Amino acid sequence: MKIMVFIKQVPGTDNVKMNPETGTMVRTGSNNVINPLDENALEEALSIKRQVQDAVVTAISMGPLSARKALNEAIALGADAGVLLSSRAFAGSDTIATARVLSAAVRKLGGADLVLCGERATDGETGQTGPMIAEMLGLPVITFVKRIQMNGDRAVVERMVENGFERVEVPFPFLATVIKDINEPSFPTLAGKLRAGKAEVPVWGPVELGLDNGKLGLAGSPTRVVKVFSPKLARNTRLLKQDGSGQAVRELLKVLREKEVI
Amino acid sequence: MSLQEYRGVMVVAEQKNNKIHSTTYELLNWGRGLADKLDCGLYCAVLGNNVQELDELIFRGADRVYHVSSPCLENFLARPYAAALARLVEEEKPEIVVAAATTTGRTIMPMAAARLETGLTADCTGLDIDPVERILLQTRPAIGGNIMATIKTPFTRPQMATVRPRSARQAARDTARRGEIVAKHYDGALFSTPENFLAFVKDTTQDVNIQDADIIVAGGKGMKNREGFKLVEELASLLGAGVGASRDAVDLGWVPYSHQVGLSGKTVAPKIYIALGISGKIQHLAGMQTSEYIVAVNKDPEAQIFKVADLGIVGDALEVVPQLIDQLKSIKANA
Numbered sequence: 001m002k003i004m005v006f007i008k009q010v011p012g013t014d015n016v017k018m019n020p021e022t023g024t025m026v027r028t029g030s031n032n033v034i035n036p037l038d039e040n041a042l043e044e045a046l047s048i049k050r051q052v053q054d055a056v057v058t059a060i061s062m063g064p065l066s067a068r069k070a071l072n073e074a075i076a077l078g079a080d081a082g083v084l085l086s087s088r089a090f091a092g093s094d095t096i097a098t099a100r101v102l103s104a105a106v107r108k109l110g111g112a113d114l115v116l117c118g119e120r121a122t123d124g125e126t127g128q129t130g131p132m133i134a135e136m137l138g139l140p141v142i143t144f145v146k147r148i149q150m151n152g153d154r155a156v157v158e159r160m161v162e163n164g165f166e167r168v169e170v171p172f173p174f175l176a177t178v179i180k181d182i183n184e185p186s187f188p189t190l191a192g193k194l195r196a197g198k199a200e201v202p203v204w205g206p207v208e209l210g211l212d213n214g215k216l217g218l219a220g221s222p223t224r225v226v227k228v229f230s231p232k233l234a235r236n237t238r239l240l241k242q243d244g245s246g247q248a249v250r251e252l253l254k255v256l257r258e259k260e261v262i
Numbered sequence: 263m264s265l266q267e268y269r270g271v272m273v274v275a276e277q278k279n280n281k282i283h284s285t286t287y288e289l290l291n292w293g294r295g296l297a298d299k300l301d302c303g304l305y306c307a308v309l310g311n312n313v314q315e316l317d318e319l320i321f322r323g324a325d326r327v328y329h330v331s332s333p334c335l336e337n338f339l340a341r342p343y344a345a346a347l348a349r350l351v352e353e354e355k356p357e358i359v360v361a362a363a364t365t366t367g368r369t370i371m372p373m374a375a376a377r378l379e380t381g382l383t384a385d386c387t388g389l390d391i392d393p394v395e396r397i398l399l400q401t402r403p404a405i406g407g408n409i410m411a412t413i414k415t416p417f418t419r420p421q422m423a424t425v426r427p428r429s430a431r432q433a434a435r436d437t438a439r440r441g442e443i444v445a446k447h448y449d450g451a452l453f454s455t456p457e458n459f460l461a462f463v464k465d466t467t468q469d470v471n472i473q474d475a476d477i478i479v480a481g482g483k484g485m486k487n488r489e490g491f492k493l494v495e496e497l498a499s500l501l502g503a504g505v506g507a508s509r510d511a512v513d514l515g516w517v518p519y520s521h522q523v524g525l526s527g528k529t530v531a532p533k534i535y536i537a538l539g540i541s542g543k544i545q546h547l548a549g550m551q552t553s554e555y556i557v558a559v560n561k562d563p564e565a566q567i568f569k570v571a572d573l574g575i576v577g578d579a580l581e582v583v584p585q586l587i588d589q590l591k592s593i594k595a596n597a
Contacts (some may be wrong), residue, residue: 034403036526095384096326096376100547122525126384131295131372140457155455156460160520161365163471164464166338170457181519209423222381226399235443235556239563242531242577249585253593254559259534259555261477261501262593 001172006110006117006129007038007081008103009063009070023081029240031254034070037118038186039077041178045116046078046186051150062090062098068201076188076196083109087205092218095124099132101216106137108240115175118142130177140174146181164244202217265357268419272305272356272564274347274366274371275319280310280336287322292360292389292425293349294433296324296398299391301320305356309346311336312398320441322433328354330446334453337462338366342453344373349448351378355461356420358391362422373419381415383421385529387429387552388412398423403552414502416534428531467518472504477534480506480523480550482512484539484560484579491516493583494538500590504528506550506580524549539579542567 012031034042041057049055059074060069060171062085071082085101093101106112115137119125127143134141146165147158154171186195206213213218240248256262275457276280280368290306292500297304301456306324308316311333314589330346347370351359359374363385370512375382392414398421401412415421471479479501481494498505506523507516523530525545535553542558542565550556551570557578558571566572574580 013507039443094381095372096379096381097377109305120557123404127368128375128384131369132376135344135373135376140455141369141373143340143458144365157329159365161338161462162473164462166462167456168339169459169460176458180522212455218492220378222418223383223413223415226414228411231403231410231552235570237571237574239545239568239570239576242559242575242582245586246579247587249582252573252575252586253589255532255555255557261534262588 001048001052001111002111003048003057003114003116004106005038005042005045005054005057005059005074005135006115007042007059007061007070007074008037008118009033009034009067010121011059012124032066032069034073035118035121035123036081037120037178037180039118039161039248040180040182041116041118042074042077042079043183043185044178047115047183048148049078056085058109060085060102060234062086062093062101065203070185070239071201072196072199073188075199076147077186078192080198082201084201084203085205087216089206089213089216090158094221094223095128096132096222097216097220098257099129099136100211100220102129103133103136103211105204106133106212108204108209109171114171115139115173117177117229119170119176119177119179127177127239130175134175137175140166140170141176142170142174143177144178148176149181226253263418267421268355270303270354270356271358272351272354272426273324273422274309274359274367275306275308275313276362276363277308277310277313277367278349280313282308282318283312283314284432285320285364285427286429288427289360289425290319290323291433293431294357296360296389296391297325299393299414300357302357304355307347307350309335316443318320318435321435321437321439323439326442326444328444328446329398330448332448332450334450337459339455339457340369341455341457343453343584344370344377346369346448348374348377351420352448359420359422361424363426367488369422371422378420379419380418380422382424383415385422386423386425388390389425396511397421415428417566420459426529426531431552442474465518465520465592467520470498470502470504471558472506472521472523472530473528475504475530475532476552477501477503477536478506478523478530478532478550479503479538480508480534480540481511481538481579482546483510484541485511485516486539486580488516490539490580492501492588493580497536497538497583497587497590500587500594502535504532504536506517508543508546537567537571538583540567541565542570553566
């Protein structure tokens, strides 16, 4: 069984502080991490690998050469192989241009029985790339997945929706985008780290993937960013003390009345 | 692709169990505004199996309703829904297609955009028309709402966007409005897909879906334990509010993940967000800072949550909330 997991390197948020005036993120340090939901996707791939015979888990990432670190981490966690998709031609890709590159990698690897990725990444937060890749590969797709139960040549999958969850039965191959609920990612083992140190991670560009530069990067992206600005988040905060006089609670009730809640 | 061939604004109705969901009326409100600026028609695409009360979509602003009806669309499966939407767009050629940024919209819109090879912008909170270029301007928060970006799709059509629920009011209802309902029947082969829908299981821990809620009462680590968190739930129930939670409260097992607000949970923007014992880590703020009015109760006067609050109470939520509950109960008793 060939399992492929897409992982994206994103800026870590642990050291992030907020500028209270502008509400923008102030990044301290350059700690890039694997997108948290992609770690869940990888964990799920490894868990399935333990349940079936002869499964091979390949982690695939598109990004700058420094994204090799994320793939090494994936191998340390238990992935069998990593592939880095990196080229200047990929720079400025929107979701559809990104999906073209990632789906081409799956094709070059001879197709997959199961493709997993996080439902969204913490930086772009679009959640669009997974369903786009599925469409390009002609695979059924289940999004917002919180459980995958193996059952021979098929799986029973649970996907979270607004007021509950849906249970769907789907034969392999398919693509699933996963949410945090699905599992608890584990930590790399020493043996894994040693293996990751020795692992060869190939780097593929448009030539290896057989892609036309016109469909890639900014040139191949149908969307354009017109402008980027900081939202005005700082509010005129009215701060009251809970001092035993009951005034704070009275003020709160007044607000709820003004807002016609009560 | 000739851009001029594409005309009109299409919104994709949100339905559950083949009944129209009220989020659709927000989409019609967005769509009507765009269509009026472009001086073109507003179309509503309904995908499902014999979806009822389509007149309502006309009362809410649609000029024409396209109903793609098939038993294959009885339950939601991504491929049949996306295929139906892409086919309808190919036939009717709207210049703009807008859907809700729900689990449905966020699944079928990317698939349709990939099939149509056009641009799609996720989770927009603002849509407008550039009158000179006659082009859609799509504004969305990124990096957890810390940056806003305006995006356009200049070279391909349609221009596609999902919009965050509750980012617009519902369109007003006018029963005098007239429009057309067009039934679309597609060959069953279009809908073929290997997966089977088995069941829908309702989340019984969630009386009010927090993404639909007008009011959210959310609790964090400051509620101390599961018993303390029950105060959050009691207050929510008194106010008819949804129950939200910080990641800490979820990780401690006080409340299921479906209630988690923030970067790794849900993004919400209710009219009132009441944060109880939540310190306001940036990951949490990212999921709620666009709420209309924010109340925060926290012991620490330096807590980050106060930076985004309209009304802050410096005090122990475990003291403030019981007082509030008592007051609300006596108000109710006297009403």
